[in-house]
Amino acid sequence: MREATQETRATRRLAPAAVPWLLSLPALLLFAAVLVIPLIMTILLSFHDWSQYGGIKPVLILKNWREIWSDPYYAEMFLRTFRIAALVTLVTALVGAPEAYILNRMRPPWRGLFVLVLLGPLLISVVARTLGWALLFGGRTGVVNAALINLHLIASPIPFMFTETGIVVALVHVLMPFMVLAVWTALQRLDPQIENAAASLGAGHLTILRRVILPQVVPGMLSGGIIVFALAASAFATPAIIGGRRLKVAATLAYDEFLNTLNWPLGAAVAVLLLVVLVAIVVTANRLTERRYAEVLG
C-alpha cells in the first residue's frame, strides 16, 4: 500500500508532459547527432568563402549562392535534374499502375514470383545493375547494339551512355517497385465486388478501369510518384555511372565540387539548394494530394 503511494508520488513529481520527451530523448539525441547537426554544418558551410590557394575561410558571405544564381551552368544542371526526375516519375506511373493491376489479379504462385522479379533491381548492387545496362546498350560492343547492327536493323548504335535517356531508363528500372507497391496498396483497399458492381450496371472492361478503378488508385499513384520523384532527383550512383562527368545532375555536381575541385562551400550550396527545392516540391505535392482526396477516400 505504502509502496504504491510512493510510486504514485514519484510519477507525479515528473510533470506528465515531460514523460514522453524523456522517453524519446535517446532517439532525439541520435536524430540530432546524425541529421540535424550535420545539416546545420552543411548550411553554414555553403556561406563560407573558398579560393584555389587559400582553401576554406569560415566567413558568412553569399558568394556561392550568387554564383549558382547568376551562372546559367547551374540552372541547366538543376533543370536537367528535375526534368529527369519528372520523366522517371511519369514513366513509372504509366508502366507501374498497369503492372500493379496485373500483379493484383495474379494467383498466388505467380504473384510471388513476379513480385520478386519486380523487387530484383533493389536486391542488386547499384554498380552491378547500372553496368549491366551499360553492357547491354553501351557503345558499339554492347550486346543489344551489336545484335541490332549485325542484323542490319540499325546503322549506328543507339546512344545510351552519357545520355539523359540512359539515366531515365536505369532510374525507372530501379524505382519501379516504389510506384508498383504504392499502387498495389491502393488496389488492395478496393472493394473486391466493385468491378462486379460496375459490370452489373452495364459498364465494359475499359469503362470500369477508367471510371471506377483508376480514380481510386490515383492517390496511390501520387504518393508513389512523390517517393519516385524524390529518389530520382537525389539519385547519385546511377547518373554518376551512366552520365559520368559529361552529363552531370545536381547530386553528381555536388560530389565533384566536394571531391574533385575541393570547393566544399560551393558543393554544400548545391546540395542545400537541391534539398530545399526537393522538400518544397514534395511537401506541396503531398498537401495538394491530401486536400484533393481527403473528402473522397478518407
Next chain:
Amino acid sequence: MSFLQLDQLTKRYGDQVAVDRLTLSVQQGEFVSLLGPSGCGKTTTLQMVAGFVAPSAGAIALAGRDLIAVKPSRRGLGVVFQSYALFPHMTAAQNVAFGLEMQGVGRAERDKRVADALALVGLAGLADRHPRRLSGGQQQRVALARALVIRPHMLLLDEPLSNLDAKLREEMQIELRAIQRTVGTTTILVTHDQAEAMALSDRIVIMNQGRVEQIAAPQEAYERPATAFVASFLGKTNELAGSAAGEGGDAIVSIGPARWICPRAPSGPILAAVRPEKIAFAAPAADRLDGVVRTRIFQGNHWLYRVATSAGEVFVIRQNAGDAMPAEGDTVALVWRAEDMTVRSA
C-alpha cells in the same frame, strides 16, 4: 411460364460441389429468398444468375431467353452487394447515375430518374454526399437506388442487410418489402437470417451443402418442414423419441405416457418434431408427459423454458400474458395437439 428458370444449375470447384443441380422457377414480380447456413451455395447461385461466376452445368433462362451466353454487363440485373460496393470517389447521385450513363440516358431524364430513385429510398437531401460521409443504412439505400434506377429485369440482393444493426435491419426489411411491392421488380434475396427470409419473401428456397432442401412459402416451410434440416434450421424445434402403432388409417403415437392419434404416421420407433411455442403447460396427470423445469429465461414478450422429461429435454416458449408461470424446479405436464407434431421414422 416462369420468368426466371434455373434448370439443374451446378457449380463445381475442383472436387467440391458448391451448388448441386438446383432447379427453381421464379414468377414475375415474385420475391424469393435463398436461405441457408454459410457455405450452402446460396451466394454462388446468385452470382451465377448475375453472371459473375460461370456455371459448371445447367441452364439459366430469363423470360425464355438463355442468360448464360450474355455478359454480366448486358444482363440488365440490379445487384446489391453485402459490402454495398459503392464507388467511393462519386457522390450518392453520381453513384446512382452511373448505370443510366452506361445506358446512354440523356442528361435531363437521368437527373430526374436519379432524383426519383433517391427520393424512393428516402435520401433526397443527401444526393451530394460521398459514401464515406454516409452511415451504413444510408449507403445501403444508395446501393438499392443504384440497382433500381436502371429498371432492372430482376433485383438480386446478396445479404444486403447483414451489415446493419438489429433495429435498423428490421426497419429496412419493412422498407425493402414496401419498395419491392411499389416497383414490382422480381427479386432474389440471399440471406442466412431466417427471420429476414420469412419476413420478406413470397417463397423461400432452403439450401444446405449445395442442395435444395425445400422450396415453399414461409409459413408452409415453418409449419410443414420437408426435411429434418429445415425443421432445425427454421426456428427452434424439439425432437422427441417415441413409438407409433398403426390402427386402420391412423396411427397411435406414444411419447412417454402420452398418446396422440395421428394420420399418416409410420409404425415403429419415431421422432416427433414439435415447435416450442406449440407446447402448453398443464397439470400433471397419468396420461401426460411430465417433466421438471430446469431453467426459465425471461425475454420480455415471452418466457423460454427448458424442461427435463423422460423423452429428453424440451424447450417451451410461452407468451408473457401476465399469468403466473411455473418456476424452476416445478413439475409440469407438457401438452400439444396432434396436428402440431411432425412424425418421422427414427
